[in-house]
Amino acid sequence: MARLPRWVSQHLAALRALLVLTAVTGILYPLAVLAVAQLPGLDHKAEGSLVYDEDGAVVGSSLLGQSFTDEDGNAIAAYFQSRPSMAAGENGDYDPLVSGASNLGPESVVDALPDPALGWDGDELATKSLLTQVCERSYAIGEREGVDGSRPYCTESGAGAVGAVLGVFYAEGTTGDVVRVVSLNEACDAVAAPFLAEYEGVPVECAVYGEDYAAAIVTPVEGDASGEPAVPADAVTASGSGLDPHISPEYAELQTARVAAERGASTEDVEALVEEHTTGRFLGFMGDPAVNVVELNLALDSVFPAGDEAGPVG
Structure with missing residues:
Protein backbone atom coordinates (compact mmCIF):
# COMPACT_ATOMS: atom_id res chain seq x y z
CA MET A 1 0.00 0.00 0.00
CA ALA A 2 1.40 3.33 -1.03
CA ARG A 3 2.19 5.78 1.73
CA LEU A 4 0.58 9.20 1.73
CA PRO A 5 2.77 12.09 0.74
CA ARG A 6 4.56 13.66 3.68
CA TRP A 7 2.74 16.95 3.41
CA VAL A 8 -0.64 15.17 3.50
CA SER A 9 0.37 13.23 6.64
CA GLN A 10 1.44 16.45 8.32
CA HIS A 11 -1.88 18.11 7.54
CA LEU A 12 -3.85 15.09 8.78
CA ALA A 13 -1.88 15.08 12.04
CA ALA A 14 -2.59 18.78 12.50
CA LEU A 15 -6.29 18.19 11.81
CA ARG A 16 -6.43 15.36 14.37
CA ALA A 17 -4.74 17.56 16.97
CA LEU A 18 -7.21 20.36 16.22
CA LEU A 19 -10.20 18.06 16.66
CA VAL A 20 -8.87 16.54 19.90
CA LEU A 21 -7.99 19.91 21.46
CA THR A 22 -11.33 21.38 20.37
CA ALA A 23 -13.17 18.52 22.06
CA VAL A 24 -11.08 18.73 25.24
CA THR A 25 -10.78 22.49 25.71
CA GLY A 26 -13.97 23.60 23.96
CA ILE A 27 -16.42 20.95 25.17
CA LEU A 28 -15.15 18.63 27.92
CA TYR A 29 -13.35 21.24 30.03
CA PRO A 30 -16.23 23.79 30.03
CA LEU A 31 -18.70 21.01 30.89
CA ALA A 32 -16.47 19.86 33.75
CA VAL A 33 -16.23 23.41 35.13
CA LEU A 34 -20.00 23.82 34.80
CA ALA A 35 -20.57 20.57 36.68
CA VAL A 36 -18.23 21.59 39.51
CA ALA A 37 -19.93 25.00 39.71
CA GLN A 38 -23.26 23.31 40.43
CA LEU A 39 -21.96 21.61 43.57
CA PRO A 40 -23.55 22.75 46.85
CA GLY A 41 -21.68 25.75 48.19
CA LEU A 42 -20.48 26.82 44.75
CA ASP A 43 -23.75 27.12 42.83
CA HIS A 44 -24.67 30.49 44.40
CA LYS A 45 -21.48 32.14 43.14
CA ALA A 46 -21.76 30.42 39.76
CA GLU A 47 -25.17 32.02 39.27
CA SER A 102 -12.36 58.09 36.00
CA ASN A 103 -8.74 57.91 34.77
CA LEU A 104 -7.97 60.88 37.02
CA GLY A 105 -4.79 60.44 39.03
CA PRO A 106 -3.08 62.11 41.99
CA GLU A 107 -1.76 64.92 39.80
CA SER A 108 -5.29 65.92 38.77
CA VAL A 109 -5.57 69.03 40.95
CA VAL A 110 -6.45 71.87 38.55
CA ASP A 111 -9.99 72.34 37.21
CA ALA A 112 -10.82 73.28 33.63
CA LEU A 113 -13.19 76.11 34.53
CA PRO A 114 -16.48 76.51 32.65
CA ASP A 115 -17.59 79.37 30.46
CA PRO A 116 -19.47 81.68 32.88
CA ALA A 117 -22.32 81.92 30.38
CA LEU A 118 -22.76 78.12 30.33
CA GLY A 119 -21.79 76.94 33.80
CA TRP A 120 -20.59 73.47 34.78
CA ASP A 121 -23.68 71.73 33.40
CA GLY A 122 -23.62 73.52 30.05
CA ASP A 123 -19.92 73.60 29.17
CA GLU A 124 -18.82 70.20 27.85
CA LEU A 125 -15.15 71.23 27.95
CA ALA A 126 -15.24 72.08 31.65
CA THR A 127 -13.95 69.36 33.97
CA LYS A 128 -13.41 69.14 37.69
CA SER A 129 -10.11 67.76 38.89
CA LEU A 130 -9.96 64.68 41.09
CA LEU A 131 -8.97 66.90 44.01
CA THR A 132 -12.01 69.15 43.62
CA GLN A 133 -14.31 66.13 43.30
CA VAL A 134 -12.89 64.70 46.52
CA CYS A 135 -13.30 68.04 48.28
CA GLU A 136 -16.91 68.44 47.11
CA ARG A 137 -17.82 64.94 48.25
CA SER A 138 -16.12 65.36 51.60
CA TYR A 139 -17.92 68.60 52.45
CA ALA A 140 -21.27 67.22 51.23
CA ILE A 141 -20.92 64.02 53.28
CA GLY A 142 -19.82 66.02 56.31
CA GLU A 143 -22.96 68.13 56.05
CA ARG A 144 -25.15 65.06 55.57
CA GLU A 145 -23.69 63.16 58.51
CA GLY A 146 -23.24 66.13 60.84
CA VAL A 147 -19.44 66.00 61.02
CA ASP A 148 -16.57 68.19 59.87
CA GLY A 149 -16.12 67.54 56.15
CA SER A 150 -12.86 69.44 55.80
CA ARG A 151 -9.67 67.70 54.69
CA PRO A 152 -6.15 68.80 53.68
CA TYR A 153 -5.77 70.61 50.33
CA CYS A 154 -9.48 71.47 50.25
CA THR A 155 -11.25 74.74 50.88
CA GLU A 156 -14.85 75.87 51.04
CA SER A 157 -15.56 78.04 48.04
CA GLY A 158 -18.73 79.59 46.71
CA ALA A 159 -21.59 77.13 47.09
CA GLY A 160 -19.33 74.12 47.63
CA ALA A 161 -15.68 73.19 47.91
CA VAL A 162 -12.67 73.07 45.59
CA GLY A 163 -9.08 71.98 45.65
CA ALA A 164 -6.94 74.59 47.39
CA VAL A 165 -4.46 75.12 44.57
CA LEU A 166 -2.47 78.22 43.67
CA GLY A 167 -0.74 79.11 40.44
CA VAL A 168 2.46 80.90 41.48
CA PHE A 169 4.37 83.04 38.98
CA TYR A 170 8.06 83.64 39.72
CA ALA A 171 10.22 86.44 38.36
CA GLU A 172 12.60 83.99 36.68
CA GLY A 173 10.19 81.26 35.62
CA THR A 174 10.61 78.70 38.39
CA THR A 175 12.82 80.70 40.74
CA GLY A 176 13.16 84.20 42.06
CA ASP A 177 10.62 86.43 43.73
CA VAL A 178 6.92 85.68 43.57
CA VAL A 179 5.34 88.25 41.26
CA ARG A 180 1.78 86.96 40.86
CA VAL A 181 -0.48 84.37 42.49
CA VAL A 182 -3.80 82.98 41.20
CA SER A 183 -6.26 80.64 42.93
CA LEU A 184 -6.61 78.29 39.96
CA ASN A 185 -9.85 76.57 40.97
CA GLU A 186 -11.78 79.65 42.06
CA ALA A 187 -13.38 81.51 39.16
CA CYS A 188 -13.97 85.22 39.63
CA ASP A 189 -17.66 84.80 38.76
CA ALA A 190 -18.11 82.17 41.50
CA VAL A 191 -16.36 83.65 44.54
CA ALA A 192 -16.27 86.99 46.25
CA ALA A 193 -12.61 86.49 47.19
CA PRO A 194 -10.00 83.69 46.97
CA PHE A 195 -9.51 81.36 49.93
CA LEU A 196 -6.17 83.08 50.67
CA ALA A 197 -5.76 86.84 50.77
CA GLU A 198 -2.04 86.70 49.99
CA TYR A 199 0.82 84.27 49.42
CA GLU A 200 4.37 85.24 50.38
CA GLY A 201 3.28 88.85 50.54
CA VAL A 202 1.64 88.86 47.09
CA PRO A 203 -2.17 89.31 46.80
CA VAL A 204 -3.98 86.22 45.53
CA GLU A 205 -6.23 86.70 42.49
CA CYS A 206 -9.26 84.68 41.44
CA ALA A 207 -9.07 82.80 38.13
CA VAL A 208 -10.39 84.38 34.94
CA TYR A 209 -12.04 82.07 32.40
CA GLY A 210 -9.96 81.70 29.24
CA GLU A 211 -6.76 83.15 30.70
CA ASP A 212 -3.61 81.05 30.26
CA TYR A 213 -1.90 80.11 33.53
CA ALA A 214 0.44 77.49 32.04
CA ALA A 215 3.54 79.45 33.12
CA ALA A 216 2.52 79.28 36.77
CA ILE A 217 3.91 76.71 39.19
CA VAL A 218 0.99 74.63 40.50
CA THR A 219 1.14 74.81 44.29
CA PRO A 220 -1.41 72.87 46.40
CA VAL A 221 -2.03 74.42 49.83
CA GLU A 222 -2.44 71.93 52.67
CA GLY A 223 -4.29 74.29 54.98
CA ASP A 224 -5.02 73.66 58.64
CA ALA A 225 -7.51 70.79 58.30
CA SER A 226 -6.84 67.62 60.27
CA GLY A 227 -4.63 65.01 58.66
CA GLU A 228 -7.18 62.41 59.81
CA PRO A 229 -10.46 63.67 58.30
CA ALA A 230 -13.78 62.66 59.83
CA VAL A 231 -14.92 61.53 56.36
CA PRO A 232 -12.99 58.35 55.37
CA ALA A 233 -11.10 58.13 52.09
CA ASP A 234 -13.36 55.45 50.60
CA ALA A 235 -16.36 57.77 51.03
CA VAL A 236 -14.89 60.28 48.58
CA THR A 237 -13.05 58.05 46.08
CA ALA A 238 -14.27 55.34 43.72
CA SER A 239 -12.88 51.83 43.50
Missing part, protein backbone atom coordinates in the same frame (compact mmCIF):
# COMPACT_ATOMS: atom_id res chain seq x y z
CA GLY A 48 -23.86 35.52 39.96
CA SER A 49 -24.19 35.76 43.77
CA LEU A 50 -27.73 37.06 43.35
CA VAL A 51 -29.60 38.50 46.32
CA TYR A 52 -33.36 38.33 46.80
CA ASP A 53 -35.98 40.27 48.70
CA GLU A 54 -38.57 38.71 51.02
CA ASP A 55 -40.82 37.96 48.03
CA GLY A 56 -38.09 36.01 46.27
CA ALA A 57 -37.49 38.63 43.59
CA VAL A 58 -33.92 39.26 42.43
CA VAL A 59 -32.86 42.72 43.60
CA GLY A 60 -29.16 42.68 42.79
CA SER A 61 -25.89 40.88 43.25
CA SER A 62 -23.68 40.88 46.31
CA LEU A 63 -20.73 41.38 43.94
CA LEU A 64 -22.02 44.61 42.36
CA GLY A 65 -22.63 47.94 44.01
CA GLN A 66 -25.82 49.95 43.72
CA SER A 67 -26.84 53.58 44.13
CA PHE A 68 -29.16 54.30 47.02
CA THR A 69 -30.29 57.68 45.76
CA ASP A 70 -33.51 59.28 44.57
CA GLU A 71 -34.31 60.31 41.00
CA ASP A 72 -32.40 63.56 41.51
CA GLY A 73 -29.27 61.72 42.63
CA ASN A 74 -29.67 62.70 46.30
CA ALA A 75 -28.83 60.16 48.99
CA ILE A 76 -31.84 58.36 50.50
CA ALA A 77 -31.36 58.95 54.22
CA ALA A 78 -32.73 55.54 55.27
CA TYR A 79 -29.95 53.67 53.46
CA PHE A 80 -26.22 53.30 53.88
CA GLN A 81 -24.53 54.95 50.93
CA SER A 82 -22.04 53.25 48.63
CA ARG A 83 -18.74 54.59 47.36
CA PRO A 84 -18.74 57.11 44.51
CA SER A 85 -18.88 55.42 41.11
CA MET A 86 -18.65 56.30 37.44
CA ALA A 87 -21.54 53.84 36.99
CA ALA A 88 -23.87 56.02 39.04
CA GLY A 89 -25.78 58.56 36.99
CA GLU A 90 -26.99 61.94 38.21
CA ASN A 91 -30.62 60.76 38.03
CA GLY A 92 -30.03 57.90 40.44
CA ASP A 93 -29.59 55.21 37.77
CA TYR A 94 -26.75 52.70 38.15
CA ASP A 95 -25.32 51.11 35.02
CA PRO A 96 -22.81 48.32 35.82
CA LEU A 97 -21.80 48.23 32.14
CA VAL A 98 -20.03 51.56 32.74
CA SER A 99 -17.23 49.84 34.60
CA GLY A 100 -13.93 51.58 35.15
CA ALA A 101 -12.30 54.42 36.93
CA GLY A 240 -10.84 50.80 40.47
CA SER A 241 -13.80 49.08 38.79
CA GLY A 242 -16.41 51.50 40.08
CA LEU A 243 -18.58 48.48 40.96
CA ASP A 244 -17.33 47.61 44.45
CA PRO A 245 -20.30 46.97 46.79
CA HIS A 246 -18.13 47.35 49.90
CA ILE A 247 -17.34 50.29 52.14
CA SER A 248 -15.02 50.52 55.11
CA PRO A 249 -16.33 49.91 58.65
CA GLU A 250 -15.37 53.54 59.36
CA TYR A 251 -17.68 54.85 56.63
CA ALA A 252 -20.45 52.54 57.84
CA GLU A 253 -19.98 53.81 61.40
CA LEU A 254 -20.23 57.40 60.17
CA GLN A 255 -23.65 56.66 58.65
CA THR A 256 -25.10 54.53 61.45
CA ALA A 257 -26.74 57.31 63.47
CA ARG A 258 -28.52 58.76 60.43
CA VAL A 259 -29.82 55.39 59.24
CA ALA A 260 -30.96 54.41 62.74
CA ALA A 261 -32.89 57.66 63.14
CA GLU A 262 -34.58 57.24 59.75
CA ARG A 263 -35.47 53.63 60.51
CA GLY A 264 -36.76 54.30 64.02
CA ALA A 265 -34.21 51.85 65.40
CA SER A 266 -31.58 52.19 68.09
CA THR A 267 -28.02 52.94 67.08
CA GLU A 268 -26.90 49.79 68.89
CA ASP A 269 -29.24 47.57 66.86
CA VAL A 270 -28.07 49.05 63.56
CA GLU A 271 -24.44 48.72 64.66
CA ALA A 272 -25.06 45.04 65.38
CA LEU A 273 -26.49 44.58 61.89
CA VAL A 274 -23.44 46.32 60.41
CA GLU A 275 -21.20 43.96 62.36
CA GLU A 276 -23.07 40.95 60.93
CA HIS A 277 -22.32 42.15 57.40
CA THR A 278 -18.67 43.02 58.00
CA THR A 279 -16.08 40.66 56.57
CA GLY A 280 -12.56 40.45 57.98
CA ARG A 281 -9.21 40.32 56.24
CA PHE A 282 -8.81 37.53 53.68
CA LEU A 283 -6.83 34.69 55.28
CA GLY A 284 -6.51 36.91 58.32
CA PHE A 285 -3.85 39.23 56.90
CA MET A 286 -4.76 40.28 53.33
CA GLY A 287 -6.83 43.36 52.55
CA ASP A 288 -8.99 45.26 55.02
CA PRO A 289 -12.31 44.61 56.77
CA ALA A 290 -15.27 45.67 54.63
CA VAL A 291 -19.05 46.07 54.80
CA ASN A 292 -21.23 44.89 51.91
CA VAL A 293 -23.67 47.78 51.46
CA VAL A 294 -26.08 45.90 49.18
CA GLU A 295 -26.54 43.04 51.64
CA LEU A 296 -26.66 45.42 54.61
CA ASN A 297 -29.39 47.59 53.11
CA LEU A 298 -31.40 44.51 52.16
CA ALA A 299 -31.16 43.30 55.75
CA LEU A 300 -32.25 46.74 56.98
CA ASP A 301 -35.37 46.56 54.82
CA SER A 302 -36.16 43.20 56.36
CA VAL A 303 -35.43 43.96 60.02
CA PHE A 304 -36.19 47.68 60.23
CA PRO A 305 -38.56 48.61 57.36
CA ALA A 306 -38.43 52.31 56.55
CA GLY A 307 -41.71 52.58 54.65
CA ASP A 308 -42.50 52.85 50.96
CA GLU A 309 -41.03 56.32 50.70
CA ALA A 310 -37.51 54.95 51.17
CA GLY A 311 -37.73 52.71 48.13
CA PRO A 312 -36.60 49.07 47.92
CA VAL A 313 -33.11 47.80 47.34
CA GLY A 314 -32.64 47.06 43.65
Whole structure:
Protein backbone atom coordinates (compact mmCIF):
# COMPACT_ATOMS: atom_id res chain seq x y z
CA MET A 1 0.00 0.00 0.00
CA ALA A 2 1.40 3.33 -1.03
CA ARG A 3 2.19 5.78 1.73
CA LEU A 4 0.58 9.20 1.73
CA PRO A 5 2.77 12.09 0.74
CA ARG A 6 4.56 13.66 3.68
CA TRP A 7 2.74 16.95 3.41
CA VAL A 8 -0.64 15.17 3.50
CA SER A 9 0.37 13.23 6.64
CA GLN A 10 1.44 16.45 8.32
CA HIS A 11 -1.88 18.11 7.54
CA LEU A 12 -3.85 15.09 8.78
CA ALA A 13 -1.88 15.08 12.04
CA ALA A 14 -2.59 18.78 12.50
CA LEU A 15 -6.29 18.19 11.81
CA ARG A 16 -6.43 15.36 14.37
CA ALA A 17 -4.74 17.56 16.97
CA LEU A 18 -7.21 20.36 16.22
CA LEU A 19 -10.20 18.06 16.66
CA VAL A 20 -8.87 16.54 19.90
CA LEU A 21 -7.99 19.91 21.46
CA THR A 22 -11.33 21.38 20.37
CA ALA A 23 -13.17 18.52 22.06
CA VAL A 24 -11.08 18.73 25.24
CA THR A 25 -10.78 22.49 25.71
CA GLY A 26 -13.97 23.60 23.96
CA ILE A 27 -16.42 20.95 25.17
CA LEU A 28 -15.15 18.63 27.92
CA TYR A 29 -13.35 21.24 30.03
CA PRO A 30 -16.23 23.79 30.03
CA LEU A 31 -18.70 21.01 30.89
CA ALA A 32 -16.47 19.86 33.75
CA VAL A 33 -16.23 23.41 35.13
CA LEU A 34 -20.00 23.82 34.80
CA ALA A 35 -20.57 20.57 36.68
CA VAL A 36 -18.23 21.59 39.51
CA ALA A 37 -19.93 25.00 39.71
CA GLN A 38 -23.26 23.31 40.43
CA LEU A 39 -21.96 21.61 43.57
CA PRO A 40 -23.55 22.75 46.85
CA GLY A 41 -21.68 25.75 48.19
CA LEU A 42 -20.48 26.82 44.75
CA ASP A 43 -23.75 27.12 42.83
CA HIS A 44 -24.67 30.49 44.40
CA LYS A 45 -21.48 32.14 43.14
CA ALA A 46 -21.76 30.42 39.76
CA GLU A 47 -25.17 32.02 39.27
CA GLY A 48 -23.86 35.52 39.96
CA SER A 49 -24.19 35.76 43.77
CA LEU A 50 -27.73 37.06 43.35
CA VAL A 51 -29.60 38.50 46.32
CA TYR A 52 -33.36 38.33 46.80
CA ASP A 53 -35.98 40.27 48.70
CA GLU A 54 -38.57 38.71 51.02
CA ASP A 55 -40.82 37.96 48.03
CA GLY A 56 -38.09 36.01 46.27
CA ALA A 57 -37.49 38.63 43.59
CA VAL A 58 -33.92 39.26 42.43
CA VAL A 59 -32.86 42.72 43.60
CA GLY A 60 -29.16 42.68 42.79
CA SER A 61 -25.89 40.88 43.25
CA SER A 62 -23.68 40.88 46.31
CA LEU A 63 -20.73 41.38 43.94
CA LEU A 64 -22.02 44.61 42.36
CA GLY A 65 -22.63 47.94 44.01
CA GLN A 66 -25.82 49.95 43.72
CA SER A 67 -26.84 53.58 44.13
CA PHE A 68 -29.16 54.30 47.02
CA THR A 69 -30.29 57.68 45.76
CA ASP A 70 -33.51 59.28 44.57
CA GLU A 71 -34.31 60.31 41.00
CA ASP A 72 -32.40 63.56 41.51
CA GLY A 73 -29.27 61.72 42.63
CA ASN A 74 -29.67 62.70 46.30
CA ALA A 75 -28.83 60.16 48.99
CA ILE A 76 -31.84 58.36 50.50
CA ALA A 77 -31.36 58.95 54.22
CA ALA A 78 -32.73 55.54 55.27
CA TYR A 79 -29.95 53.67 53.46
CA PHE A 80 -26.22 53.30 53.88
CA GLN A 81 -24.53 54.95 50.93
CA SER A 82 -22.04 53.25 48.63
CA ARG A 83 -18.74 54.59 47.36
CA PRO A 84 -18.74 57.11 44.51
CA SER A 85 -18.88 55.42 41.11
CA MET A 86 -18.65 56.30 37.44
CA ALA A 87 -21.54 53.84 36.99
CA ALA A 88 -23.87 56.02 39.04
CA GLY A 89 -25.78 58.56 36.99
CA GLU A 90 -26.99 61.94 38.21
CA ASN A 91 -30.62 60.76 38.03
CA GLY A 92 -30.03 57.90 40.44
CA ASP A 93 -29.59 55.21 37.77
CA TYR A 94 -26.75 52.70 38.15
CA ASP A 95 -25.32 51.11 35.02
CA PRO A 96 -22.81 48.32 35.82
CA LEU A 97 -21.80 48.23 32.14
CA VAL A 98 -20.03 51.56 32.74
CA SER A 99 -17.23 49.84 34.60
CA GLY A 100 -13.93 51.58 35.15
CA ALA A 101 -12.30 54.42 36.93
CA SER A 102 -12.36 58.09 36.00
CA ASN A 103 -8.74 57.91 34.77
CA LEU A 104 -7.97 60.88 37.02
CA GLY A 105 -4.79 60.44 39.03
CA PRO A 106 -3.08 62.11 41.99
CA GLU A 107 -1.76 64.92 39.80
CA SER A 108 -5.29 65.92 38.77
CA VAL A 109 -5.57 69.03 40.95
CA VAL A 110 -6.45 71.87 38.55
CA ASP A 111 -9.99 72.34 37.21
CA ALA A 112 -10.82 73.28 33.63
CA LEU A 113 -13.19 76.11 34.53
CA PRO A 114 -16.48 76.51 32.65
CA ASP A 115 -17.59 79.37 30.46
CA PRO A 116 -19.47 81.68 32.88
CA ALA A 117 -22.32 81.92 30.38
CA LEU A 118 -22.76 78.12 30.33
CA GLY A 119 -21.79 76.94 33.80
CA TRP A 120 -20.59 73.47 34.78
CA ASP A 121 -23.68 71.73 33.40
CA GLY A 122 -23.62 73.52 30.05
CA ASP A 123 -19.92 73.60 29.17
CA GLU A 124 -18.82 70.20 27.85
CA LEU A 125 -15.15 71.23 27.95
CA ALA A 126 -15.24 72.08 31.65
CA THR A 127 -13.95 69.36 33.97
CA LYS A 128 -13.41 69.14 37.69
CA SER A 129 -10.11 67.76 38.89
CA LEU A 130 -9.96 64.68 41.09
CA LEU A 131 -8.97 66.90 44.01
CA THR A 132 -12.01 69.15 43.62
CA GLN A 133 -14.31 66.13 43.30
CA VAL A 134 -12.89 64.70 46.52
CA CYS A 135 -13.30 68.04 48.28
CA GLU A 136 -16.91 68.44 47.11
CA ARG A 137 -17.82 64.94 48.25
CA SER A 138 -16.12 65.36 51.60
CA TYR A 139 -17.92 68.60 52.45
CA ALA A 140 -21.27 67.22 51.23
CA ILE A 141 -20.92 64.02 53.28
CA GLY A 142 -19.82 66.02 56.31
CA GLU A 143 -22.96 68.13 56.05
CA ARG A 144 -25.15 65.06 55.57
CA GLU A 145 -23.69 63.16 58.51
CA GLY A 146 -23.24 66.13 60.84
CA VAL A 147 -19.44 66.00 61.02
CA ASP A 148 -16.57 68.19 59.87
CA GLY A 149 -16.12 67.54 56.15
CA SER A 150 -12.86 69.44 55.80
CA ARG A 151 -9.67 67.70 54.69
CA PRO A 152 -6.15 68.80 53.68
CA TYR A 153 -5.77 70.61 50.33
CA CYS A 154 -9.48 71.47 50.25
CA THR A 155 -11.25 74.74 50.88
CA GLU A 156 -14.85 75.87 51.04
CA SER A 157 -15.56 78.04 48.04
CA GLY A 158 -18.73 79.59 46.71
CA ALA A 159 -21.59 77.13 47.09
CA GLY A 160 -19.33 74.12 47.63
CA ALA A 161 -15.68 73.19 47.91
CA VAL A 162 -12.67 73.07 45.59
CA GLY A 163 -9.08 71.98 45.65
CA ALA A 164 -6.94 74.59 47.39
CA VAL A 165 -4.46 75.12 44.57
CA LEU A 166 -2.47 78.22 43.67
CA GLY A 167 -0.74 79.11 40.44
CA VAL A 168 2.46 80.90 41.48
CA PHE A 169 4.37 83.04 38.98
CA TYR A 170 8.06 83.64 39.72
CA ALA A 171 10.22 86.44 38.36
CA GLU A 172 12.60 83.99 36.68
CA GLY A 173 10.19 81.26 35.62
CA THR A 174 10.61 78.70 38.39
CA THR A 175 12.82 80.70 40.74
CA GLY A 176 13.16 84.20 42.06
CA ASP A 177 10.62 86.43 43.73
CA VAL A 178 6.92 85.68 43.57
CA VAL A 179 5.34 88.25 41.26
CA ARG A 180 1.78 86.96 40.86
CA VAL A 181 -0.48 84.37 42.49
CA VAL A 182 -3.80 82.98 41.20
CA SER A 183 -6.26 80.64 42.93
CA LEU A 184 -6.61 78.29 39.96
CA ASN A 185 -9.85 76.57 40.97
CA GLU A 186 -11.78 79.65 42.06
CA ALA A 187 -13.38 81.51 39.16
CA CYS A 188 -13.97 85.22 39.63
CA ASP A 189 -17.66 84.80 38.76
CA ALA A 190 -18.11 82.17 41.50
CA VAL A 191 -16.36 83.65 44.54
CA ALA A 192 -16.27 86.99 46.25
CA ALA A 193 -12.61 86.49 47.19
CA PRO A 194 -10.00 83.69 46.97
CA PHE A 195 -9.51 81.36 49.93
CA LEU A 196 -6.17 83.08 50.67
CA ALA A 197 -5.76 86.84 50.77
CA GLU A 198 -2.04 86.70 49.99
CA TYR A 199 0.82 84.27 49.42
CA GLU A 200 4.37 85.24 50.38
CA GLY A 201 3.28 88.85 50.54
CA VAL A 202 1.64 88.86 47.09
CA PRO A 203 -2.17 89.31 46.80
CA VAL A 204 -3.98 86.22 45.53
CA GLU A 205 -6.23 86.70 42.49
CA CYS A 206 -9.26 84.68 41.44
CA ALA A 207 -9.07 82.80 38.13
CA VAL A 208 -10.39 84.38 34.94
CA TYR A 209 -12.04 82.07 32.40
CA GLY A 210 -9.96 81.70 29.24
CA GLU A 211 -6.76 83.15 30.70
CA ASP A 212 -3.61 81.05 30.26
CA TYR A 213 -1.90 80.11 33.53
CA ALA A 214 0.44 77.49 32.04
CA ALA A 215 3.54 79.45 33.12
CA ALA A 216 2.52 79.28 36.77
CA ILE A 217 3.91 76.71 39.19
CA VAL A 218 0.99 74.63 40.50
CA THR A 219 1.14 74.81 44.29
CA PRO A 220 -1.41 72.87 46.40
CA VAL A 221 -2.03 74.42 49.83
CA GLU A 222 -2.44 71.93 52.67
CA GLY A 223 -4.29 74.29 54.98
CA ASP A 224 -5.02 73.66 58.64
CA ALA A 225 -7.51 70.79 58.30
CA SER A 226 -6.84 67.62 60.27
CA GLY A 227 -4.63 65.01 58.66
CA GLU A 228 -7.18 62.41 59.81
CA PRO A 229 -10.46 63.67 58.30
CA ALA A 230 -13.78 62.66 59.83
CA VAL A 231 -14.92 61.53 56.36
CA PRO A 232 -12.99 58.35 55.37
CA ALA A 233 -11.10 58.13 52.09
CA ASP A 234 -13.36 55.45 50.60
CA ALA A 235 -16.36 57.77 51.03
CA VAL A 236 -14.89 60.28 48.58
CA THR A 237 -13.05 58.05 46.08
CA ALA A 238 -14.27 55.34 43.72
CA SER A 239 -12.88 51.83 43.50
CA GLY A 240 -10.84 50.80 40.47
CA SER A 241 -13.80 49.08 38.79
CA GLY A 242 -16.41 51.50 40.08
CA LEU A 243 -18.58 48.48 40.96
CA ASP A 244 -17.33 47.61 44.45
CA PRO A 245 -20.30 46.97 46.79
CA HIS A 246 -18.13 47.35 49.90
CA ILE A 247 -17.34 50.29 52.14
CA SER A 248 -15.02 50.52 55.11
CA PRO A 249 -16.33 49.91 58.65
CA GLU A 250 -15.37 53.54 59.36
CA TYR A 251 -17.68 54.85 56.63
CA ALA A 252 -20.45 52.54 57.84
CA GLU A 253 -19.98 53.81 61.40
CA LEU A 254 -20.23 57.40 60.17
CA GLN A 255 -23.65 56.66 58.65
CA THR A 256 -25.10 54.53 61.45
CA ALA A 257 -26.74 57.31 63.47
CA ARG A 258 -28.52 58.76 60.43
CA VAL A 259 -29.82 55.39 59.24
CA ALA A 260 -30.96 54.41 62.74
CA ALA A 261 -32.89 57.66 63.14
CA GLU A 262 -34.58 57.24 59.75
CA ARG A 263 -35.47 53.63 60.51
CA GLY A 264 -36.76 54.30 64.02
CA ALA A 265 -34.21 51.85 65.40
CA SER A 266 -31.58 52.19 68.09
CA THR A 267 -28.02 52.94 67.08
CA GLU A 268 -26.90 49.79 68.89
CA ASP A 269 -29.24 47.57 66.86
CA VAL A 270 -28.07 49.05 63.56
CA GLU A 271 -24.44 48.72 64.66
CA ALA A 272 -25.06 45.04 65.38
CA LEU A 273 -26.49 44.58 61.89
CA VAL A 274 -23.44 46.32 60.41
CA GLU A 275 -21.20 43.96 62.36
CA GLU A 276 -23.07 40.95 60.93
CA HIS A 277 -22.32 42.15 57.40
CA THR A 278 -18.67 43.02 58.00
CA THR A 279 -16.08 40.66 56.57
CA GLY A 280 -12.56 40.45 57.98
CA ARG A 281 -9.21 40.32 56.24
CA PHE A 282 -8.81 37.53 53.68
CA LEU A 283 -6.83 34.69 55.28
CA GLY A 284 -6.51 36.91 58.32
CA PHE A 285 -3.85 39.23 56.90
CA MET A 286 -4.76 40.28 53.33
CA GLY A 287 -6.83 43.36 52.55
CA ASP A 288 -8.99 45.26 55.02
CA PRO A 289 -12.31 44.61 56.77
CA ALA A 290 -15.27 45.67 54.63
CA VAL A 291 -19.05 46.07 54.80
CA ASN A 292 -21.23 44.89 51.91
CA VAL A 293 -23.67 47.78 51.46
CA VAL A 294 -26.08 45.90 49.18
CA GLU A 295 -26.54 43.04 51.64
CA LEU A 296 -26.66 45.42 54.61
CA ASN A 297 -29.39 47.59 53.11
CA LEU A 298 -31.40 44.51 52.16
CA ALA A 299 -31.16 43.30 55.75
CA LEU A 300 -32.25 46.74 56.98
CA ASP A 301 -35.37 46.56 54.82
CA SER A 302 -36.16 43.20 56.36
CA VAL A 303 -35.43 43.96 60.02
CA PHE A 304 -36.19 47.68 60.23
CA PRO A 305 -38.56 48.61 57.36
CA ALA A 306 -38.43 52.31 56.55
CA GLY A 307 -41.71 52.58 54.65
CA ASP A 308 -42.50 52.85 50.96
CA GLU A 309 -41.03 56.32 50.70
CA ALA A 310 -37.51 54.95 51.17
CA GLY A 311 -37.73 52.71 48.13
CA PRO A 312 -36.60 49.07 47.92
CA VAL A 313 -33.11 47.80 47.34
CA GLY A 314 -32.64 47.06 43.65
